[in-house]
Amino acid sequence: MVEDSTPKPTTGPSGFEGVEPVLSVRDLVVEYKTGQGLNDAAHRAVNEVSFDLFPGESIALIGESGCGKTTLGLALLRLLPKLGLIPSGEVTYRKRDGSLVDLLALDDQQLRRFRWSECAMVFQGAMNSFNPVLKIWDQMLDTVRSHDRSMSKHDVHDRSAEVLRDVELDPDRVLKSYPHELSGGMRQRVLIAMSMLLRPQMLILDEPTTALDILTQRAIVDLIHDLHERLDFAMIFVSHDLAVAAELATRVATMYDGKIVEMGDVRDIFYRPQHEYTKSLINAVPTVTEERPEVPSHG
Template identity: 40%
Template sequence: MILSKSAKPELPEDVILSVEDLEVSFAAGTRAQLRAVRGVSFSIARGETVALVGESGSGKSVTAMTIMRLTEYDGAAITGGRVLMRLKDGKVADLAKLSEKRVEALRGAEISIVFQDPMSSLNPVFTVGDQIAEAVIHHQDKTPEQARQIALNTLKLVRVPDAERRLDQYPHQLSGGMRQRVMIAIALACRPSLMILDEPTTALDVTIQAQILDLVRALQREIGMSVLFITHDMGVVAEVADRVCVMLKGEIVEEGSVYDIFAKPKHAYTRALISAVPRLGSMADKDAPEKFPLLVFEPERLLAEVTE
């Protein structure tokens, strides 16, 4: 079959990722489906940081994991929409439709993800250097020596002090903040054009949170990558984001520049989030992200307001 030219996915020149009408469902029982992501659309420009915010269970991680094509391993299915990504070679691919083999080759190389808990993402039995080098060797035709050199440079890029010595250490020998830097180094090792950070600072104490946020901003200035930053914390949003998408029950209910979202929020839910702004770091000593206080204490009032 000859595809017409218009069948090729296209993106505006400055756009790295465009999620269009994405639908993701989990099987729930024999007939029911849990629609975790419902018609979500947003785009990320080159060098831009987009924050995805919303209460626990609103679909932020499922959106992120679907972009990486990882939700299918949890039993989810993409039931609609497209995830267009501009690759380094200039071509545009629909990640939602690629074969697992092709997606595998793109993970880490074009797009990577950093999770909240670095201890469960790092392998305890391999050194930091080996774990970063492995990411390089997996995607690039490098010798172990070249990969080690790239690992060292990347550790320096994420401001790990005494990087040479750290290369040969194991994850348990590092502090929480240092481990998170190592996770960011692994994510950056192949210089992807998009990095997704899913609650990367929530488990860290306030000083370390601020340092990681500084690092993300500095990296963006230096290497110009795009960032999708997922967080509960509107304080963090104000610190890092250019643009904000607010999620509620699987949908994006409001989108705007960080200025507009804070200065003139339109949706009742966005106003509720802002009025419940936790101080930077106020969730640091919690094991897991929490519901916004307003939703915990006055759910009926809020839901009545936001249900169209």
């Protein structure tokens, strides 16, 4: 049985001493209603989670399927399905001008302005994220118009071409294409490009390499790493792939049963894990460096 050892936020990890966090989460609870009645029991998917995310930092959320990683990411942007509830907790975002925003208190119009311009999310399964009957250009235009009506159509086109070049795609080809005319890796790159259209300060990526082959995964990881280095946005990376987490994160948070049971510097987590569940996750990854017993021959 895994004990409850949810960490409390500190004054900041190494390298961020004296820096104010861009996102502060305190005792966040997310529940899903399990029935239709008002008095039906609710399943607690995220249980009193607390952490800080600092400017330019990358936090990886790791853990088994169903531990609450994706639900936590959706809750931060208030994108939970209808049966999802946030009964308690605090989520505070610090804008570039230093002003603080209570994300749980925003109304629908305020949320619309916050999403994409301040924080964007890249979902797993790129094909499910696109409208199959609209060209990429139309979907980029709709994205900007939905969250920022101040940009002209010409400016949106120029910005779309710019972000597509940032993810190493040809704008002339991609903007005229339907989603099914692009490969899986290209669609994932387009999703990442769309997330950067309005220059958000924070990105949430929900297992963006899961549905891709191993070579394409490698290319997407390198792309995300390069973009993070160049654009210096804060990032929350949801993953069950420990190798990807180790490469992209500055800090790692281990989730179990809706709780963060361990959080620390990426090297500490992978080389000096303290929690038994973190140790189990790391030990579950097969190694290719140890000697393997030979299979006896029968013949």
